[in-house]
Amino acid sequence: MDGRTVNAERQPQTGAAGLDAHLVVERDTGGRGRDESGFRLELRLRVAPGETVALLGPNGAGKTTALRALAGLEALSDGHIVLNGEVLDRPGPRRGRKRTARSRSPIDASPSDHPGTGVRRPSPDGSEQRGDRWVPPEHRGIGVVFQDYLLFPHLNAIDNVAFGPRRRGLGRTEARAHAADWLDRVGLDGFGKRRPGQLSGGQAQRVALARALATDPALLLLDEPLAALDARTRLDTRAELHRHLTGHPGAAVLVTHDPVDALMLADRLVVIEDGRAVQEGDAESVTARPRTDYIARLVGLNLYRGKASGRTVRLASGTVLTTAEPLGGAEADGEAFAAFAPSAVALYREEPDGSPRNTWRASVAGVHRHGDSVRVQLDGPLRAAADVTPAAAAQLGLEPGQTVWAAVKATEITAYPA
């Protein structure tokens, strides 16, 4: 069931398999707009077959917009989407920026752009011709797992999963058999007759996954797939989802604001803020060397930006942090990040002497439990979070407003070019 019996003509653009997208979506405020100045998403995204990429970012960063553009539920203002060599969306000069957020299909798009089915026949030399191309969602061969699953309430689980295969030309019996097989694969054998309302959150999530995968999509999109689940179910479902993503031969893009989901499920992370990618890389590099406050907070690091010179980083506030190693890339004197973990911060009542080169006076802004330790928010020349043991906290008698000395060993601070 390759099944993409699509009237969209293949137009081998590049030999590359997988997804190659340059997403540009512009819109005025209104609808889902984020701020008064309107919203612009610009994101380059390449995903190889079998690879899972997570778009990680705070709410409103444009993750969901990116997903909707890929799925064909929203039109690009500029850029392109190419999946396995087929151009799915590439606005021509005429489409311009006048496309609104609401455009989601050919009927809304300007009619001159999309005669007939919404797909313009490509010219033989498609790569030269910058004609407008737009393949509607039903012809894209892209599977989507929506945030709240959107299982059809009037259909039972098996018919929900069979919906896609049916549309791709399978007979009723075949499609049901295929769907039953998929329900079995997600561990829901015997739940086929249940309506979505009779399924638990975790079960509904798995039906949604089965429904999206049952069409053998070349690209699987997941929008906050675990966000609606409670903590326990989340754990099990995440492991399950990971198994299916690993087994999925196509490309996958996962949108999440939960770093744990991103780290556990994806091969590669793209961090998005305000509509653009601010950092990209595998889990290790992103978490070890965060480039924005958002990601630093997510992975629990204190992050500062300043001017590097040798083994020091001078922050805007005047504070100088000393590192053990010179900045990565040796000669680099210039803008740099310095990061250290809250657990690397030691607190004292009196100014300490000895090895730590980085000591400063700070006032305690807040104290609360954080797992097994106590998280202390420090104010002062260097705002930072410090983790100390409950015993230490008790000994120091920490309370808001109190003044303490903070120290971080040079070896605990990583600095890297901005």
Next chain:
Amino acid sequence: MSATRTRRRRRIPAALLAPAVIGLAFLILPLAGLVVRAPWTELPARLAEPEMLAALRLSLVTATAATALSLLFGVPIAWLLARGDFPGRSVLRALVTVPLVLPPVVGGVALLLVFGRSGIIGAPLYERFDLTIPFTTTAVVLAMTFVSMPFLVVSVEGALRGADTRFEEAAATLGAGRWTVFTHVTLPMVAPGVLAGAVLCWARALGEFGATITFAGNFPGTTQTMPLAVYLALQSDLEAAIVLSLILLAVSVIVLASLRDRWTAAP
């Protein structure tokens, strides 16, 4: 506990209570009177009378046909009004709902002018196909459709607006084209609204009087529906009028009961 609650409850001001009670009595008493005055013992015999049966049969057939026509054309209208994005949509909506407030007689006159032998549509029909629409059973159905379709459109449009379009997007990503999305997702999801609209539309068609008598006349067997028969019977045979009225009242009550949740439940 309940005693204190009762004591605490605000008393209803007499200035509101008195008119409310009078108004309720005004609404309920006539209907009660109808039930009381009904010739219950002869009811079965009365109902079996041929003129009665003819009016009953004609009403059921024409109202059902009008409902079918309203579904056929009204659901697409509702879809257009709810989902379409074109200039003049609000004007169109206003036009569609005009028959809701238009005196039915005016509707009948308008239909007569359009479908009459010299009307824009009526003239060519008569000249080319020798078809005459006014004063036929077809005219009854058209008159009913004209006045009752807006009820269906309004109900279905409301249901469509309330439906979550993201389900339609989900269906599209699964490979469903626009028409399939409509038949397989949209329509099943708004089915309760469509059903309510159809029931309301049918009830309105059943009670249609003004447009029917103007456009279709009052011929027993072909255009004399129940409301028309009631009106005619009033002048000769009061008992018959009561029996027919009773049937129409019963239908109304049944319709209201079936729409209970949608129309009479407190918000």
